[in-house]
Amino acid sequence: MPKPVxxxxxxxxxxxxxALGSDFEIRRCTGSDxxxxxxxxxxxxxxxxxxxxxxxxxxxxxGARLKVIGRAGVGLDNVDVPAASRAGVMVVNAPTSNIxxxxxxxVGLLLAVARNIPQADAALRKGxxxxxxxxxxxxxxxxxxxxxxGRIGSLVARRMAAFDMRVIAxxxxxxxxxxxxxxxxIVGLDELLTKSDFLTVHLPKTLETEGLIGFDALHRVKPGVxxxxxxxxxxxxxxxxxxxxxxxxxxxxxxxxxxxxxxxESPLFELENVVVxxxxxxxxxxxxxxxxxxxxxxVRQALAGRFVPEAVNVRLGTVDDELAPWLLLAERLGxxxxxxxxxxxxxxxxxxxxxxxxxxxxxxxxxxxxxxLGSVVEGGISYVNAPLIAQERGLAxxxxxxxxxxxxxxxxxxxxxxxxxxxxxxxxxxxxxxxxERLVDVCGFEVDLPLxxxxxxxxxxxxxGVIGAVGEVLGRAGQDVxxxxxxxxxxRAEILAAVHTxxxxxxxxxxDTAARIxxxxxxxxxxxxxxxx
Ligand SMILES: NC(=O)c1ccc[n+]([C@@H]2O[C@H](COP(=O)([O-])OP(=O)(O)OC[C@H]3O[C@@H](n4cnc5c(N)ncnc54)[C@H](O)[C@@H]3O)[C@@H](O)[C@H]2O)c1
Ligand SMILES: O=C(O)[C@H](O)COP(=O)(O)O
Numbered sequence: 451m452p453k454p455v456x457x458x459x460x461x462x463x464x465x466x467x468x469a470l471g472s473d474f475e476i477r478r479c480t481g482s483d484x485x486x487x488x489x490x491x492x493x494x495x496x497x498x499x500x501x502x503x504x505x506x507x508x509x510x511x512x513g514a515r516l517k518v519i520g521r522a523g524v525g526l527d528n529v530d531v532p533a534a535s536r537a538g539v540m541v542v543n544a545p546t547s548n549i550x551x552x553x554x555x556x557v558g559l560l561l562a563v564a565r566n567i568p569q570a571d572a573a574l575r576k577g578x579x580x581x582x583x584x585x586x587x588x589x590x591x592x593x594x595x596x597x598x599x600g601r602i603g604s605l606v607a608r609r610m611a612a613f614d615m616r617v618i619a620x621x622x623x624x625x626x627x628x629x630x631x632x633x634x635x636i637v638g639l640d641e642l643l644t645k646s647d648f649l650t651v652h653l654p655k656t657l658e659t660e661g662l663i664g665f666d667a668l669h670r671v672k673p674g675v676x677x678x679x680x681x682x683x684x685x686x687x688x689x690x691x692x693x694x695x696x697x698x699x700x701x702x703x704x705x706x707x708x709x710x711x712x713x714x715e716s717p718l719f720e721l722e723n724v725v726v727x728x729x730x731x732x733x734x735x736x737x738x739x740x741x742x743x744x745x746x747x748x749v750r751q752a753l754a755g756r757f758v759p760e761a762v763n764v765r766l767g768t769v770d771d772e773l774a775p776w777l778l779l780a781e782r783l784g785x786x787x788x789x790x791x792x793x794x795x796x797x798x799x800x801x802x803x804x805x806x807x808x809x810x811x812x813x814x815x816x817x818x819x820x821x822x823l824g825s826v827v828e829g830g831i832s833y834v835n836a837p838l839i840a841q842e843r844g845l846a847x848x849x850x851x852x853x854x855x856x857x858x859x860x861x862x863x864x865x866x867x868x869x870x871x872x873x874x875x876x877x878x879x880x881x882x883x884x885x886x887e888r889l890v891d892v893c894g895f896e897v898d899l900p901l902x903x904x905x906x907x908x909x910x911x912x913x914x915g916v917i918g919a920v921g922e923v924l925g926r927a928g929q930d931v932x933x934x935x936x937x938x939x940x941x942r943a944e945i946l947a948a949v950h951t952x953x954x955x956x957x958x959x960x961x962d963t964a965a966r967i968x969x970x971x972x973x974x975x976x977x978x979x980x981x982x983x
Contacts, residue, residue: 454753455515457494459487459503462522463735466498466742470750482712488512496749501525501729502711507533517832518752520745523548523732525682526762527655535763538835542748542760546601547741548732553605555731556650556680559704560610562725563676564589564648566702569722587647587676590614595646597662598681599624599634603652607634618642643670648678655682663687668694674701680731683708692717695724706731757813757833764833766813773813775885776806779862780814782887782901783876784821787864789973790892790907791874795866798822798847804860807851815849818864858890895937895946905975906955908947910967912938919966920947927959944970 456474458466459481467476479490481503491497491513498520499505505519510533519529521543534541562568565586573580594610596603599621607617611633618635620642629636637645649671653659663677664687671677677700679686688709694700695718702723708716711729718724732741744760751758757769757777769777780800788794800818802811820836823845831839840847855861858879865875877891878901887901899905910916917934924931930952937946949955955963955974964972 454495455493456749457490457497459490459497460500460522462498462500463738463742465739466522466746469743469746473750474753491516495753496520498522498745498749499528500732501528503528505529505534510534510537510539513537513539518542518749518758520749522738522741522745524552525654527682531763535834536838538832538838540752540758540761540832540834541763542745542752542758543762544741544744544748544760547744548734548737549601549605551734551737552602552680552731553609555706555727555733556602556606556652556678557609559678559680559706559725559727560589560594560648560650560676563678563702563704563723568725589648591616592647593618593645595620595642595649596634597621597639597642597649597651598653598659599629599632599636600652602681603650604632604634606650606652607632615648618645639667640670643667644672646672646675648676650678651681651685653681653685655685660684661687664690668699671699673699676700676702676704678704678706680704680706683711683713688716688718692721695721752832755832757817761833764816766816766833769813773806773809773811775880775887776811776860776862777813777817779878779880779887779901780817780864781821781824783862783864783878783889784818785824786821786876786889786892786901786975787818787866787874788822788825789975790876790971791866791868792971792973793868794822794826794843794845795868795874796844796846797866798845799863799865800847800849801863801865802849802851802860803853803855803863804858806860806862807853811851812849814862815847819845819847822864861890863891892937892946892948895939897935897937897946897948899935899948901975903975904951904954906949906951906960906963907971907973907975908949908964908967908969909971910945910947910964910969912942912945913967916945916967917947920949920963923963923966924949924951924955924959927956927962929953929955929959 453475456476458478479486481487481499494513495515496518500523507530516539518540519534524545526543529541531541566584570584592615594615594617596607596619599619611617618637620639626636662685668690691703704725706727707729748758748760800815802814819840820831820833823831823836823839861877861879863875863877867873874893878887878889881888889897889899889901921931932950932952935948960972
């Protein structure tokens with residue numbers, strides 16, 4: 451089996467490779483070289499990038515085998531996430547990997563624009579000892595205006611409070627109570643602009659935020675404000691910032707990010723009151739290691755078809771340690787449901803009863819759907835494309851919670867009514883300290899089976915000699931039978947035989963066995979598991 455290919459399109463920490471391990475073939479390309487990227491993408495199962503690689507719809511379409519895009523960092527403005535979702539490609543990032551580093555760089559830029567540190571350094575290296583030329587201002591008792599009080603904005607707020615700054619913020623999407631807890635006063639944009647002595651931007655780049663600090667805002671600012679942008683180029687309009695600096699409306703600026711990167715020429719570079727860095731917010735050993743290891747882990751999970759908590763284009767709700775094994779069970783039951791039913795219903799119901807039903811179990815609906823479609827959809831099913839594929843096939847899902855079971859603390863069932871009117875369901879639970887998966891009910895036949903290994907199911911009329919006949923056909927085919935479990939229907943009209951074999955039963959052998967006992971239906975757990983992979 452060839453190993454899945456992970457394409458590394460930008461310089462990542464060496465820890466990334468260690469975390470990926472030896473299960474993948476690693477290829478490299480320079481993601482900012484468009485031709486090289488488009489040439490390398492068709493062979494890749496996963497691609498790892500930072501902010502310099504543009505993964506737009508064209509690039510995603512070129513990645514015909516692509517299953518996951520890993521962004522070793524926060525910002526996703528270089529990835530067309532809707533296009534990835536349409537193509538069934540999971541997008542993962544490392545949303546907290548570099549926030550401390552970005553906040554610390556912001557602190558550095560605030561200090562640099564207050565005290566002219568880089569300019570003084572450059573002058574002294576040229577032999578100029580000019581103390582009064584670089585007279586700065588203190589931070590203490592000044593107003594710091596933060597635009598965007600998210601993860602990085604909040605870290606900056608905490609750090610700058612230690613400099614005795616008065617921190618205000620504009621962010622219409624954070625609850626005022628949260629801001630109060632952090633000691634920050636939430637104000638409107640106008641108030642922030644007119645009151646701030648220092649202004650720092652920590653927004654995502656969106657249609658709404660691009661140019662937010664542009665002509666209008668830069669004409670309303672408090673005269674002599676110092677501005678820092680270590681979020682995304684273009685949120686502070688570079689041309690308008692240049693004009694404001696030239697006219698003295700803005701006293702100084704610290705700029706880490708540019709509308710077009712790499713940026714090696716800019717009118718801003720000509721101004722002495724500007725401090726620039728080449729997108730260094732995440733440029734620390736710690737941030738790079740965290741980002742690389744986090745996306746490597748996510749890519750491993752994604753390529754194994756598992757749920758990835760950091761996936762940005764999967765709406766799964768919360769999957770905590772308590773729920774994670776139930777999610778796997780839901781997927782397995784989904785697969786077994788399809789194998790048992792032999793077709794798909796119009797409505798797939800996921801019923802969650804007992805203790806686990808009292809948690810937020812929304813994820814189980816998607817897990818069961820992914821499992822149910824897994825063995826029937828060509829081209830691979832993922833948490834990303836399962837809802838889309840279900841919609842295309844007219845398959846709806848429903849999550850029902852509540853109710854207790856007399857025998858099981860918690861019970862998960864996947865249920866559906868087939869076009870013939872027949873109801874099919876499979877139910878399972880987790881047992882013991884190891885939380886082992888057990889199949890406990892197949893269409894009303896009570897069983898007690900692990901949900902793994904090679905198990906053939908046969909549903910047949912309840913007649914003497916049925917089990918002997920099953921053993922005989924399988925034995926003749928050279929199939930070792932490790933055990934048989936027989937469940938009887940309440941009316942004793944039918945049995946369900948679950949036959950454990952040491953190895954997969956060939957379809958022809960299963961068909962022969964079924965014919966011998968007049969089975970109304972036969973299917974196998976191994977088949978439903980394996981074809982879904
Ligand atoms: N320079 C770097 O190397 C570097 C490193 C890391 C992150 N970043 C960038 O920093 C930015 C912030 O990252 P984060 O992790 O703090 O993001 P975040 O999502 O945690 O915070 C963003 C905040 O902006 C607010 N917001 C969104 N739209 C807004 C609007 N129109 N007006 C006001 N507030 C608005 C949101 O409510 C949120 O609280 C992102 O653009 C990210 O890409 C840059
Ligand atoms: O969004 C981010 O994570 C930062 O801007 C860092 O980008 P980078 O990984 O290209 O340094």
